[in-house]
Amino acid sequence: MHKLNDRRLPVRILAGMTIATIGLELPVLAVPTAPMLVAQVACVVSKTTPVFRTANPSDSEVLPRRPLTVGTAVALVEPLPSVPPVRVQINPNGFVDFAALNCGKPPTPPPTTKTSVCRTVRNTVTSIAVRREPRRGSQAIAAVGANQRVYITQNGGVTTSIRDASGEVWVEVDLQRTFGKNFGIAPSFGWLSNTEPSDSRSTLVNGCG
Structure with a gap:
């Protein structure tokens, strides 16, 4: 009789291990999080x-x-x-x-130091308007052409730019340094379209070599 009980003992242990394993594999319920x-x-x-x-x-x-x-x-x-x-x-x-x-x-915005850096109009651009405000319907106050130097403003080393609702990017132009006069505008700044949604190339390229 003792030998028979000894044979059943591993079966009982195995059954207990199986139950324990099943218990460990139960899914953990996710805790709902509040929306951000x-x-x-x-x-x-x-x-x-x-x-x-x-x-x-x-x-x-x-x-x-x-x-x-x-x-x-x-x-x-x-x-x-x-x-x-x-x-x-x-x-x-x-x-x-x-x-x-x-x-x-x-x-x-916090005060920053405004500076200007030189850029060159891409050689495939024949003529493009510098406008009073960063939008297509704004008054054209000057024009620049291929290979012309343009001084754009920066704040804290970052180019002053605006992307309008159509995806067009405008950069602020220092009129005094670019044209040698301020066009009667105070402060003496205008806006130039640097990219268009239909053209991935920039109007301006780095450097003024």
């Missing part, structure tokens, strides 16, 4: 405006919703840059003209 909140800019509609489908000012297609009326509070998806785009994205979806909103004053 993104800081948004609060604005108020200052004049009745439709809600557009895209950020492109040339796209007039509107979303199938009622226009936003004066006094309506809206939240912007992204913080406002120092020079806001023509259209801004609102929560939960859609874009509105920034001119139709009252968002208060944008935060004042």
Whole structure:
């Protein structure tokens, strides 16, 4: 009888090990986490405006919703840059003209030292306008052509640039150093389109050799 019990002992131990293994393989329940909140800019509609489908000012297609009326509070998806785009994205979806909103004053950027560095217009560019503001419809105040030297501004060693709603990148030009006069503008700066969405090449190239 003792021998028979000895033969069954390993079976009992094996069964216990199997149960323990199954217990170790039970899935661990995931602990739900709270959604991450993104800081948004609060604005108020200052004049009745439709809600557009895209950020492109040339796209007039509107979303199938009622226009936003004066006094309506809206939240912007992204913080406002120092020079806001023509259209801004609102929560939960859609874009509105920034001119139709009252968002208060944008935060004042920390003071930095403005300098200028020399660049050269790419040799395939025949003529391109320097404008008063960083947008296509702004007044043209000068023009530059192939291989011409252009002095662009920098803040803290970073080129002063703005990307508009269409994806076009504008750089700030030091008019005094580039043309030798200020065109009656104070401060003496203009804006040059450095890239276009349809062209990956820059208007300006590094150096002034």
